[in-house]
Amino acid sequence: MTTDRGHAMELRNETAINVAGLLRTMTGGSRTYELHLDAFPLGDGLIARDVEGEVRLTRLRDAVIAAVRVAGRVPLECVRCLRIYDQSFATEYSEEYRQTVDLRSGAELEPKSDEDEDTALIDENHELDLAETLRQEILVALPMRPDCGEICPGPGSLRPDLVETDEGDARLAALAQLLGEDSVDEEKLERDGSGG
Ligand SMILES: [Zn+2]
Incomplete structure (x- = not known):
């Protein structure tokens, strides 16, 4: 039996986590990971860079909650001067990933009644992937009108x-x-x- 108490594991350029071990623990068991992503695509040609943070997974009866805290930067185009500049961001959120397969029997588990296509899932290999929700949360954390700030030479440039x-x-x-x-x-x- 392995215990991970006391030191965080590392997720480097990786957003999928195998939670088979965590699912063997008691409800309430948790794991903490340090997250480092050099480059993380956000869609529409946007890429988050130097994403650093912490992911804490907690086991529920039939799900795992991921509490995520990240910061990083995204090169964006300033709406005033049209230059590309580094927009920093920081965000935290939590997401519940439902267990779809019983760990011991391999039997499929029934979806909850309030479940829809957006419900995050733990797949049949007991992996959950932070990527999709992380991508959305970073996009929401970015300004609607990117602005390079006080150094902006303005539209006159x-x-x-x-x-x-x-x-x-x-x-x-x-x-x-x-x-x-x-x-x-x-x-x-x-x-x-x-x-x-
Ligand atoms: Zn500017």
Whole structure:
């Protein structure tokens, strides 16, 4: 018999955990893992980096609760200056994973009456995967309007050559003029004046 009391196990670049051992313990038994993910895809081309945290699994009668605390960073595009910057995040949540197969008999266990397709499950190999809920929780922890912060040079830094278009220069110039009308003109005039 192994005991894991006193020291945390490590999950490195891995989000699936085999809980067969935990399911053999008494209800209320728990395990703690240190989580390290160098890169964790969030979908839509977003990737969380240097994700560090702690996962505590607690056995219930027919489920395992994962209490997760993580922090890391996600390179995001600033809505003002369109630069890519590192957005830090921190979040904590817990998720219940229902046991689907009896550990000893291998018999399938009945789903609970309130269960739906979003219920997280422990699979037939007695593994649970943190990935899907972790992905959603990190996305929720990110700002709706990513902003690189005090160092942001602001929309005035928007260079016409960064505006995506396949039209000719005339349209681009018109667009730049429109965009610049209320924010850039003064600066621009000043610069033009002093420049020559
Ligand atoms: Zn910015």
